[in-house]
Amino acid sequence: MPEKILDFEKEDMQKVLAWQWRQVRAALKRASRIKFYKDLFQKEKINIEKIKDFKGLELIPVTTEEDLRADSYSFLGYPMKKIWRIFATSGTTGTPKIIFREPISPERPEILSVWINIFRRFRFWPEKAAIMRPAGGLAASGPVTAKIMELLEIPCITLSPESEAEKTAEVLLAVKPDLLVVSPSFAALIVYELKKKKINPRKLGVRAVISTGEALRANERFYLEKELGARVINTxxxxxxxxxxxSECEKKGMHILPYTSYVETVDSSGRKSDEGELLVTPFxxxxxxxLRYRLGDRAKLDGRKCACGRKLPRITxxxxxxxxxxxxxxxxxxRLPLRKILTQLADEEPKISSFxxxxxxxxSGRARLIFEADFYRLKKxxxxKIEDSFKKKFLSVLESREKGMGKAMRLEVKLVPIGELPRRAAKLVSQLTET
Ligand SMILES: [Zn+2]
Structure with a gap:
């Protein structure tokens, strides 16, 4: 177990920000030595010696995913022999981004502090963990999490979700881990597989599920908590x-974890704002x-004190x-924010799994909207009834956006069993597309 653990859980934000500034300042120095930022600072005439605080940091233009994709090696800050792991993400354009990681060791307490504090937020310490380690896709989270468990002396089994869900469920039943680190769509699939075999999912003995990799929807939490009898922790x-x-606190506030990055939200003109696009500066x-890496997500940072006593801002x-x-x-x-509309629709109906x-x-112009549902709890x-109601609601949303469209669209809504929709790297594959 590492000795140096950071704990800012109940700390005043002034102190947290002072510590974070020291980390960011060091990150700025490191950045100034790599090709991408050398070029950028020269082009934008930025002198990092003049950047004295977070306000000054705002002078630095946002770094995008496209920058990383265009030349990942221009971000490399270590000689190759000091790199622990290399991960790659293949994006929609097909050109992978390459991620270089430094070793995870007890001498660097940031990441270990993240996990210890997540467990502390729930007064829970796992005895043995199961990590769903995607082999395809990004594949970054699995090895990192497994290494963290090793350093925290928590024995873990890593499983590739590309193997059948049925086999995965059998292994979990034999191992009986009390912690699952998994995407909610894959956890739902495992539960469903067990129920199909008339095995009570509570027999797994899982006490906590750390939901990772995709958004946790209200329905998934409801389903997993009920079936596993476990606590679902959103991260x-x-x-x-x-x-x-x-990650969440015991009062379900999504508090920032200040240990590995500085997070800011900016408005459409790029100025700091309580609500807007999220930028992270990892350290x-x-x-x-x-520096100021754009995630593409939007959020609100709520700095008001939470019922749990923490002053760390909450992401809402x-x-x-x-x-x-x-x-x-x-x-x-x-043009519709389809995912948002469908999520809202699914969240209205706790009986369906919301995928x-x-x-x-x-x-033909015919549209098909498919939802996964747990048929063990649903009569025909x-x-x-749900299918009809979703159809009506979706068409009325369409109609409100564009007159006449709701009436013109030929839509079929269908509920299918959990697991019918394709998953890749333990995540549900998004298919909000034309075929
Ligand atoms: Zn809280």
């Missing part, structure tokens, strides 16, 4: 900058300096980045 992080941004991965109204989907209905095109896909057929008549 929010980002793999590219290697940061753990927030716990010295192998790859990033978190909206994951979403490119509007263009729907074509009778030669008219309407959805949306297809429109280009040729109840299913039909």
């Amino acid at each position: 929010y992080g980002a793999a590219d900058p290697s940061v753990w941004i927030a 716990a991965n010295r192998a790859m300096p990033l 109204a978190l909206e994951r980045r979403e490119k509007p989907t263009a729907l074509k209905v009778e030669r008219k095109i309407v 959805f896909n949306f297809h429109t057929d280009k040729v 008549s109840a299913r039909k």
Whole structure:
């Protein structure tokens, strides 16, 4: 167990920010030595010696995912032999981003402090953990989490969710971990597999589920807590900058975890604001300096004191980045934040698992909206009722956006069993697309 553990849980924000500033200042220095920022500072005539506080940091232009994708090696801050792991993300454009990670060791307390404080927030210390380690996709979170468990002396099993959910469920039943670190859509699938075999999911003996990798929806929490008899702990992080941004407290406040990054929200003109686009400046991965990295998500930072006594700001109204989907209905095109609309729809109905896909057929113009649901709790008549109600609601949203469209769209809403929709790297594959 590491000796130096950071604990800012009940600290005054002044003190936390003073500590964070020292980390950010060191990150600025490291950044000034790598190619990407050398070029940027020269171009923008930025002298980092003149940046004395977080206000000054705002002078630095935002770094984007595209910057990282264009030349990942220009962000490399360590000689190659000091790199612990290399991860890669293949994005929608096909060009992977490369992430270089420094070793995780007890001498660097930031990341270990994140995990210890997550457990402390729940007065819970796992006896043995199971980590769903995606082999495809980004693949960054699994090895990092496994290493953390090793250093915290928590034995863990890592499982690849690309293997069948059925086999995964069997292994978990044999191992009986009390902690699952998993994406909620994969956890739901495991529970469903067990129930299909008439095995009570509580037999797994899971006490806590750390939800990671995708947004945790109200329905998933409800489903997993009820079926597993476990506490579901929501966390929010980002793999590219290697940061753990927030996790819940016992009062369900998503408090920032100040240990691995400085988080700010900016308005559309790039100025600091309580609500807006999230930018992170990580400081716990010295192998790859990033400054004011744009995650693409939006949120509000609520600095008011929480019922739990923490003064660490809470992230509220978190909206994951979403490119509007263009729907074509009778030669008219309407662009909708489809994911947001469907999430709201799903959250209204606790009986369904809230994972959805949306297809429109280009040729016939017919649209299909598919939701996964736990059929063990749904009679056919109840299913039909939900399908009809979702259809009505969706068409009325469409109609309110564009007159005549609600009536013109040929839509079928269908509930299917959990696991029917494709998953990749333990996450549900988004298919809000035309086919
Ligand atoms: Zn709280």
